Amino acid sequence: MRRIAVEEHFVTDAYFSLLPGKMSTPHVVPGGNIVNQPDHSLENIEIRLKIMDEAGIDMHVLSIGPGVEQLDAALGTKITRSVNDALAATIKKYPKRLAGLAAIAPQDPAAAADELERAVTKLGLKGAIIKSHIQGEYMDNPKYWTVFERAEKLDVPIYLHPKEPSPDLIKPYLAYPGLDGAMWGYAAEAGLHAMRLVLSGLFDKYPNLKIILGHMGEAIPYWLWRMESKGPSPERKLKRKISQYFKENFYFSTSGMFFQPALQCCYTAVGADRILFAVDYPAESSADGVKFIDSANMCDGDKEKICHINAEKLFKL
Amino acid sequence: MRRIAVEEHFVTDAYFSLLPGKMSTPHVVPGGNIVNQPDHSLENIEIRLKIMDEAGIDMHVLSIGPGVEQLDAALGTKITRSVNDALAATIKKYPKRLAGLAAIAPQDPAAAADELERAVTKLGLKGAIIKSHIQGEYMDNPKYWTVFERAEKLDVPIYLHPKEPSPDLIKPYLAYPGLDGAMWGYAAEAGLHAMRLVLSGLFDKYPNLKIILGHMGEAIPYWLWRMESKGPSPERKLKRKISQYFKENFYFSTSGMFFQPALQCCYTAVGADRILFAVDYPAESSADGVKFIDSANMCDGDKEKICHINAEKLFKL
Numbered sequence: 001m002r003r004i005a006v007e008e009h010f011v012t013d014a015y016f017s018l019l020p021g022k023m024s025t026p027h028v029v030p031g032g033n034i035v036n037q038p039d040h041s042l043e044n045i046e047i048r049l050k051i052m053d054e055a056g057i058d059m060h061v062l063s064i065g066p067g068v069e070q071l072d073a074a075l076g077t078k079i080t081r082s083v084n085d086a087l088a089a090t091i092k093k094y095p096k097r098l099a100g101l102a103a104i105a106p107q108d109p110a111a112a113a114d115e116l117e118r119a120v121t122k123l124g125l126k127g128a129i130i131k132s133h134i135q136g137e138y139m140d141n142p143k144y145w146t147v148f149e150r151a152e153k154l155d156v157p158i159y160l161h162p163k164e165p166s167p168d169l170i171k172p173y174l175a176y177p178g179l180d181g182a183m184w185g186y187a188a189e190a191g192l193h194a195m196r197l198v199l200s201g202l203f204d205k206y207p208n209l210k211i212i213l214g215h216m217g218e219a220i221p222y223w224l225w226r227m228e229s230k231g232p233s234p235e236r237k238l239k240r241k242i243s244q245y246f247k248e249n250f251y252f253s254t255s256g257m258f259f260q261p262a263l264q265c266c267y268t269a270v271g272a273d274r275i276l277f278a279v280d281y282p283a284e285s286s287a288d289g290v291k292f293i294d295s296a297n298m299c300d301g302d303k304e305k306i307c308h309i310n311a312e313k314l315f316k317l
Numbered sequence: 318m319r320r321i322a323v324e325e326h327f328v329t330d331a332y333f334s335l336l337p338g339k340m341s342t343p344h345v346v347p348g349g350n351i352v353n354q355p356d357h358s359l360e361n362i363e364i365r366l367k368i369m370d371e372a373g374i375d376m377h378v379l380s381i382g383p384g385v386e387q388l389d390a391a392l393g394t395k396i397t398r399s400v401n402d403a404l405a406a407t408i409k410k411y412p413k414r415l416a417g418l419a420a421i422a423p424q425d426p427a428a429a430a431d432e433l434e435r436a437v438t439k440l441g442l443k444g445a446i447i448k449s450h451i452q453g454e455y456m457d458n459p460k461y462w463t464v465f466e467r468a469e470k471l472d473v474p475i476y477l478h479p480k481e482p483s484p485d486l487i488k489p490y491l492a493y494p495g496l497d498g499a500m501w502g503y504a505a506e507a508g509l510h511a512m513r514l515v516l517s518g519l520f521d522k523y524p525n526l527k528i529i530l531g532h533m534g535e536a537i538p539y540w541l542w543r544m545e546s547k548g549p550s551p552e553r554k555l556k557r558k559i560s561q562y563f564k565e566n567f568y569f570s571t572s573g574m575f576f577q578p579a580l581q582c583c584y585t586a587v588g589a590d591r592i593l594f595a596v597d598y599p600a601e602s603s604a605d606g607v608k609f610i611d612s613a614n615m616c617d618g619d620k621e622k623i624c625h626i627n628a629e630k631l632f633k634l
Contacts, residue, residue: 138492168489172455172513173509176513176516178547182547183543183559184512184544188505191501192489196493196496221539221578222536222538222539222578222579223536225574226500226532227501228500229499229573242500256546257543259541259542259543259586261538261581261582261586262586264578264581264582264585265539265581265582268577284546
């Protein structure tokens with residue numbers, strides 16, 4: 001079975017060299033996932049390909065690890081161009097093994113939309129990744145919608161990736177080391193961001209917009225019934241039920257969630273057409289990710305959808 | 318099959334009459350679940366019993382709906398005594414149909430522990446309910462541990478019930494009506510509270526302490542693998558794995574979560590011994606709750622555990 005892993009991260013040496021003052025900028029979120037381990041670097045792609053071979057993964061859909069959302073707009077935009085050029089050049093060398101999502105810097109929304117278009121039309125990238133809040137703001141704020149408008153027009157998905165909770169949210173998560181990260185806080189941040197996108201009416205304005213959530217949907221599939229059990233709020237004027245947006249506009253990847261009970265919940269809540277295989281390289285083990293999806297309790301046809309068919313359609317691979 | 322529903326709320330007329338200035342006190346959280354519909358009142362118990370009969374529910378384990386945690390300590394303590402006396406008197410009339418959890422006001426920790434002891438030993442109540450944060454503080458703060466110490470000594474559980482996110486957490490949830498409530502924010506609040514209790518070492522100090530979470534565990538079962546996928550933090554000195562505390566010290570009720578994918582996730586993540594049937598009356602339909610658990614995909618033996626055996630053991634019914 002072909003296996004395409006869709007949330008696999010990288011950095012470039014240029015990313016780090018472009019950062020001001022040895023990454024000591026206050027715009028970089030503390031603990032913000034900036035890992036420069038050798039196998040993470042795009043410059044060491046052979047190490048990655050070997051790990052993919054050993055695990056039985058045919059293709060990585062690559063995306064920037066650390067993100068650029070917390071940097072100054074001009075610098076962020078500059079870095080995304082450098083990162084996307086390097087990414088496209090690397091993919092060109094291994095087109096059967098690699099595809100990529102663009103880095104964009106929505107703190108300059110127009111520039112981010114333009115860089116997305118350049119990355120897709122000129123560089124052959126397949127969408128973009130956003131690492132949750134933009135300097136404390138969520139993208140339900142209409143000033144960012146030009147990015148989503150462009151993504152819909154280009155028919156490419158946006159991967160809404162977590163990071164530590166936004167400044168207005170983070171304080172109660174700082175009480176214990178790690179609580180603001182993968183343990184709990186990442187999901188609190190990205191899940192809330194996704195809920196706000198839905199409630200804002202974004203998908204009524206851009207009904208064909210596609211958003212991907214990692215980590216088995218940041219617990220949204222578990223909540224799909226309760227989130228609308230109280231019925232529509234009179235103040236809310238959405239065209240569809242909240243759960244419908246998640247079933248019709250969202251995809252859910254298995255990144256960093258090699259847990260059969262959660263996969264089965266997601267599978268029965270949203271269906272095989274909406275799930276994408278992912279590892280979350282280099283944070284998680286590729287071999288463990290493959291073992292996890294191979295041992296999932298579902299028919300081969302649905303496993304094929306999750307392992308490659310859905311990704312082939314969504315990213316036009 | 319006997320059905321005991323364990324998160325069924327009530328208010329008393331005295332509760333409202335004791336509140337200052339028509340509940341306009343700033344200590345009451347906005348939207349804080351203060352519903353005075355007739356069938357919610359302990360004074361109208363016959364309405365409740367009829368609904369239970371129609372749905373096929375044998376017993377309600379009753380708990381205060383609005384909570385007292387945001388009131389001044391002296392008033393909160395006064396109200397809990399009134400509420401618990403009224404609750405015990407009502408239960409005395411229908412001992413086969415009703416049991417109860419005490420209201421306590423942890424803003425005076427010693428008084429709350431004493432009221433818990435009085436409620437259990439003198440009034441025959443079976444534990445206590447706490448509606449999450451105590452005026453912005455979480456109960457991982459050791460100043461509240463005397464309450465947990467007493468609960469362990471009395472061998473009764475504490476029901477950790479949600480409310481709107483604490484003041485340090487709530488701002489990003491206020492962007493849309495309802496987002497801070499059952500739709501998403503309640504779980505963010507109560508799930509975080511539970512995580513903080515575990516990370517604090519509370520259960521190493523009180524290893525036999527029992528905590529109940531509603532709403533299918535506020536999404537914690539979905540997260541049970543990922544919450545420890547990064548391994549133990551060097552700063553953390555817990556005796557067990559994080560997931561072990563949830564499997565060994567926590568119970569998870571079905572209140573307000575009539576969603577088979579979530580039940581199956583919880584069932585396969587923590588097992589039938591840890592799940593309790595609940596409706597979340599009057600917020601949810603008792604008939605729907607019964608239909609939900611009756612149609613669950615599991616053996617009759619496990620269904621018996623969830624519907625009554627676990628509750629009989631935990632509450633000594």
